[in-house]
Amino acid sequence: MMEQHLLVFKDVAETKNITLSAKKLHMSQPSISLQIQNLENQYGARFFDRTNKGVTLTKEGEIFYAHVRSVLDILTSAKEQINALAKGQRGLIYLGATLTIGEYILPNILAYLYKTHPDVDFKVKIANTESISQDVLEKKLHIGLIEGPVPRHKDLNVEKFWEDELVVVLPHSHSWASRKSITLAELPHERLVTREEGSGTRKVMEMALKERGLDPEHLNVTMELGSTHAIKQVVSAGLGITIISALTVNREVDQRLFKTLKIQDAPIYRPLSILTNAQTNQTKDERLLINLLHDHRLLSDILSKEFSELEDLE
Template identity: 50%
Template sequence: MSSLEELIVFKDVVSTGNITRTSQRLHMSQPSVSIQIQNLEKEYGVQFFDRTNRGVKLTECGEVFYHYVEEIIQLTFEAREAIAQTSSCHSGDIHVGATFTIGEYLLPFIVREYCSDQGDTGIDAKIADTEVLARDVLDRKLHVALIEGPVPKEPNFTVETFWHDELVVIVPIEHPWCEAETIGFEELTTERLITREQGSGTRKVMELAFARNGFNYADLNIRLELGSTQAIKQAVRCGMGIAIISILTVQEECRLGQLVALRVKDCSFTRPLSILTHTKGHLTPDEQSFIELIRNQKKLLEIFPTPYQ
């Protein structure tokens, strides 16, 4: 009898079209992924994938099997959620995910406001990048995720924008640009740039914005990649280069005169901040109340820090 794990592996291989990619996403070895697929094919007596040098592709039998796998996984997750909501040990808890900028600079204000109104509701927050959180929502490990930037294309996702963020260029106070309000792309190419690592939401927004406005990202002089916004700010303050990061993350430093924020001429770096849920998921009453707070624009304007101008 097929195990749920085998079906989840099968579904992910269909999604990625690649054994290696699935092993990375599910944190399994490549041989383990291959064995799971082989076990399914042996059980049903057919081949589900055609293997090529470029990856794998569903056979006709695989296409038929895939539709049933989707339904089985969906029903299993729905059963788990229904049982969890019925169980008293799960009442009163909110499990939410947030990307790094939201989790570090906005979520504390949201949680404080929610707890002041709702009392001692337990809130468990997972801080991770968009790809990880999207996967958790898809697998029903999280009911709610607050994410920034582009959202993975997936029919089972419901995405609702609740706020807008802007990326800005930051320079140290002694920099020649510190009196300017905007700079051109050509000026950017003359400076050493410190960026977030590949795969981060901030990095993706920056790359897409340059491409959308006809600028070549490869022309930038990237000298350092860091996985922490705090580390990037410190590196800029130390004179190691300039950076492009969220305006939400540098408000305090700008007010204290430690950093200067600029905009790029003819290039918009705005990005939506979104609520991500599963289209067929079930939210607890507390999770629904939490989302209602996030949807309340008037309340968010009151509780969020005033954007630096």
């Protein structure tokens, strides 16, 4: 079958090694070599230069490779649409998100979409930025939602959908609770509860403080915890203050427990971005989700609600 030949060609072009491709595709090396030879005969061109180290694409091979990728994408898209019909018109979106987004943004968005578009299903993966980006590149995920810096790649489309602010969060019983903002210089005087070393939020916070002239070493870090949820519990018990994403204290229940202060002389922002693969077109249902993420007013509304209130947003 022609599609099989194209898949073999694409894999060899990417691995640059017939032995590797044979293992990956569970085929014999002679069989792979034969399929490539058939393609070369059919198009009257040599697609690979063969050396002891492996194979590399010729100029003709590079042209053919670009077209093969497009053809295989079209065939994959056709299969997905046919499968959707077979499943009774249900759309399926493979969605990836990083931790803060997965915990604090996604549940409300999905609850809203299940209510307004019950014919769309989601498969969700929560992982770090690197893993989500890789899966979008390999087309295992249709859409990735990530926080912080984005890896640059020609096949990654990046669209910012939210500016997340890192804010100082403290309990209402705190002496600063009547204020709206604090200065950076005041931070080292308070007991600070943070995420563990190596966490994305911690990294963004420390980099931002350094850029603004405050050495993170001067902070009085009394506790390091592995989740934002744990930090919020410790802060609500009056054991310290924290610097976390404003999104994580966005809901009304949290607003009754905590006071959020801005850092007045140097607000700290980080972008939240949508990743898609530049080589594929989005389906109608995927565009629906992306458009919702870009609708700032509706998104603000959805994120500030409790689940029980989402019904009123239709």
